[in-house]
Every structure is written in structure tokens, then in C-alpha cells.
Amino acid sequence: MPFNISKLKKLRELLAVNRVDLYLICNPLELRYFLDMEVEGILVVSQNKNYTYLITDGRYQHQLQNIENNNVRVVLANNGYLKGLSRLINRYQKGKKLGVEGTISLELYLKLKNEFKNLTSLFLIRELRMIKDREEITRIKKAVEITRTVINGIRNKAIGKQEKEIKAYLEYRIQSLGGDGSAFSPIVASGANSAYPHAYPRDKKISKFLLVDCGAKYRGYCADLTRMLFWDKIPKVIKRAYEVVIEAKQLALSLVKEGQVIKDVVTRVENYIKREGFKDNIYHGLGHGLGLEVHELPYINRYNTQKLRAGMVVTIEPGLYFPGVGGVRSEDVVVVEKNRGVVL
């Protein structure tokens, strides 16, 4: 089913609450959210049920034929989406109140605002996207499964290979197992290189221990897992820090459930890490939402005062870093439910 009616229904409810007559969706990721396909253009949704148009260009005209059957009308505007939009709005909805999703670029916003004075920016879809439906969770779960299999597949292969070779191999295997591709450029960092939370894979051969941070994309939805692989001669501090990171992750996962204030979860986990003596080795927050994007709302850090809600999908990824020596991180993906978190 290419066109997601229930997501559209929720959006229309929000349009009513916000008294917006017509909503413009311009970001390809948000088009994917509703249409389940990759396309560029502007989706025009009216509060009134009879009105959903996709303004796009000739590159997509034939791929969009089965969307037309699902109550979306396709409008080709080869000399610019804005011109197509103006024609459409002047014909049907002149004077109505317009909204646009605020993830739009400044440039496009200024052009729209110049054309349509009664335009406001809102974050309705970003809010909707935070709570995943069953199909979305199924896809994330599949992406996580592919990622887990792919990382397990290098356990006996990585030692002595170049970090870059292993990175390329991970991306290849993701696709062999049915993934769309990588959700982000995998981090494959051995020894001291792992001390950089955002390390770049090098030509250098892997030895001692390895940090792998990798995620498949499956039908548009992202996974994000981090695993440590250990061989021999591991520095004592790395060994100890790994124990603390695993404990911290377990603690965080045990706290995940609907209603928890995000910063309280993070503070409890960071307090545990501090008590173990690693106060100065925390370089980043505890995690982030994921879905169509690998980083999306909610952010799991000590500043976020929001509560966890059922249907959110977030990562938990405590990490500790020791410049010149190395770093350890462990990351899982968890679905928030009413009374618990379910690790995917």
C-alpha cells in the first residue's frame, strides 16, 4: 500500500487543531513517510479530505501511476515546483491559511512566503514521526536484525584486515541480506582510533580491539548498533570501561518505559558512570530517536525534559573515551512500551 491513509488522518487532525487549511510537505523524507517511495516534490494536504496533490516533475511521472489510484493527484511542474504550486493554490484555495513543515530550507521558505503571505511553519510531521506504528517498528526490527547478522559475520574476519576493507564489507553484506544500504557511513575503529566517537576508517590493520558502529536501512527505516570486538592485549582501562559501559546500558534499558522523563534516565546512568570513576570520559549524550533518519527526535541527553512515550524507538549508547588509548561504546535499539522497553 503506497499511500498511508492512517498517517494522513493523524496529520489532518493536527491541521484542524492548528486551524491550517492547507499543508505543504517539501522534504523527500516526509514525502516518503506518507507515500512510501522516494520522490522529490511538494505534497499538498488539505484539512478537507478531498484534496491531496503531489507536485513533482517528469522524472517521476510513470513511477507515480499507482499512487494516483490512492486519492493523490499528481501534478507535473517541469519548470519548477513553486510555479505548479501557485497555479494549484490560486485555482482552489486562494486566501486559505497555509502551513508548511518547518524542516524546510530557509531558501524555499522565503520563496513560499513571498508568494503566500498567510503561511506559517509548524512541526506537525516531526511530532508524528516520533511515535512509530507497527509497520515502522517491523521495518526497524528487520534493519536491526540485518545489522546484527552483518556485525556478527566479521567477528572472525576483522583481525589483520584494514579498517576500510571491513567498512566496505559491512556495507556490501547489508545489501546482500536485503537491506537498502547503510543508514550511515559505518565506523570501524581499532585501538587508539576508537577514542574518537566519530572515527574515520583508515588503511591501518585492525589489531587488539575494534569498535564497530553500523546500521542497515530496510525499506527506508534505519538501524544503529555498536559492538566491541576484543582479541588480545587489551589495555586494562579499556577492559574496565567496557564493563561499566555494559552495566550503564543495562541500567538505561531497565529504566525505559512510557512516562519516564528523558533527562532523569540520562542523569541516573551518568551518575552511575561517574561513581565508577569515569566522569571525564563521557563525550556525548546517551542516545537518540531513529526511524526514517538515523538521528531524529527524541534526543536522549541530560537536557531533554520530555517524557518517553509508547511507540518511540530510541538508541541507548553509552560510551567512554581515552585519548591515545581507545574508546568503548555499546549501542542497542529499544522500543518504548507502556511498562517496559523492548530491545530490538
Next chain:
Amino acid sequence: MPFNISKLKKLRELLAVNRVDLYLICNPLELRYFLDMEVEGILVVSQNKNYTYLITDGRYQHQLQNIENNNVRVVLANNGYLKGLSRLINRYQKGKKLGVEGTISLELYLKLKNEFKNLTSLFLIRELRMIKDREEITRIKKAVEITRTVINGIRNKAIGKQEKEIKAYLEYRIQSLGGDGSAFSPIVASGANSAYPHAYPRDKKISKFLLVDCGAKYRGYCADLTRMLFWDKIPKVIKRAYEVVIEAKQLALSLVKEGQVIKDVVTRVENYIKREGFKDNIYHGLGHGLGLEVHELPYINRYNTQKLRAGMVVTIEPGLYFPGVGGVRSEDVVVVEKNRGVVL
């Protein structure tokens, strides 16, 4: 040399012309343009030479140590870049005129504008990026060479394989040959699937003929090539359209040089295609600039009234599409010089 002084010098000249005291650069691609590394944050450049700060977070603190030696001061702002920026500006540059590169998101712009009333958005870096320096052309050339080798490598392999398998293989080989990865998700479309300009690779086996649109990234810079592979039983219309596409590409390449008006080049090429009887089979423009992004300025279409300038790097990619039958496209990358275009 991580920090590009000559690019910064050109930016400062533009700041003087536009009477901007302080310029904010927020987009990771633009940070890469100046710093030649992947980092998130805000780069603050003053017209006055003694002032360049990078506001970033703890994830990058140790990777940035050799940038500090190159006249960029690193400021860590773990509780938000905006707070770090406010502290910095209130300390040094209160009341000065601020500019920000207009590729910023609306959301970040509104937050900045709320804090700094004297803020204007400009497109200085996007203009600078259109004209490539020698190092940038060298990297694009290397990316094109990798891409050409990778596509040639499937000529005897692709028949009978799944489109998806070949896509995964292309991406793997790009990395084996030293590329960072794919500049975009490769299009591998056989038979009727090639009639979609933005076709998605399928599980289906490749037969008859194949359209491959693929690009390596090399040290941040993109390539973009399209090649047709033919085996047997090629529909007559495809064979004829391919001849026309190749002629059209040669015609376009012969017209590329400094001073040519872009829409005139496109019109001449499209007129040739129309005379050959394929007026209704053109679904997209003739090409686009490329560099750090696979699609950037200038766009090569019949609406662009700009002139080509020496140092621009653009694709030329005429394509013709026949729904239900297939499509043909051929694409090269060309550097604009004073008296000619040089195909990479």
C-alpha cells in the same frame, strides 16, 4: 593541509563587498569545504583576519587538534551550539552585522534571528563552490576514474545477475579502489525498468540491456556517470535513441566553454533531439554542477540564463525514455575552460 586559506580569503573578500562583519557557516558540507573534514558545528568567520572560531561538541574535540594550529580556535559547546555562539558573539562582536549562509534550515535560522536581530542570509559559499580550484578538480577527476573503472568491471558480469546484486557490487568496488563510498544510490536498471529516470534496483535478473548511473565519492568530491550496456534483442527504438543520445552528448560537450549561456546550449541540444523525432521522450534537464554534492549549481536546463564560467564542473546527461520499453542515457563530467570543455 586541513584548513583552506585561499577559500577563506575569497570568502572574506565577499564579506567586505557585502558589508558583513561576521559570517556563520552551519552546514556540515560547507564546514568540509573550508576545513576538509567531517564535523558538525558552526564556523564563525570575521571579515577581520584574526577571528575564526569553530563551535562544536565533545565528540570532535581530539580530532580537531591540528586544526587549532591553523588559526581556527575550537570552542566546545556541549549543551548546544547556539549557547556557545551567543557567548562568543556577546564577548567579541556585540552589535556587529552578522550574516549566515542561506542553505541553513528554517528552524536554525529562526533561532539565530531570535538571538541576533542584525542577521541576514546570503549565498556566498554556494557562489564560491561553483568555481572549483585545482585540488577540487583533481579529486573529482579521481572520483570519475574510479567510477569508470567500476562500471567497466561489470560489463562481463552483469548479465543474469539481479539489479540489486550489481548495485551492491558497484558500491563495494568503489571503496576497494579507494573511494569514500557512493556519491548516491546507484541506478542499475535493465529493460523496461530503465524507462524510469530514477529507477530503483530490483531483485529481477538483468537481460537485454542495462542502464547504470553511478558515482564514487573521493575525499569528499563526487562523480556521476551513466553508461548503457547492451547484450542482445535490443528494441529498435532503444538502438536509435541511443545513437541520438550519444550525438546529443557530443554536441553539448562541443558547446561547453566559458561565456556560453546555459539555456542556449540546452536549447540547441534539445532542438537536435526534437528534429530526430524524440520530442516527447525528454523527461529531465541536460545536467547539473557537481562537487561536494552530486547535484549543485549550476543547473543545466532550458530555464537557466547564467553563463558558463571557467572552473565550473558539470554533468552532461541527455536521456530518452519509452514507458514500457526502456530508457537510454549517457552522462559525462566536464570542466569548463576558457575555450573548451574538458571531459574528465
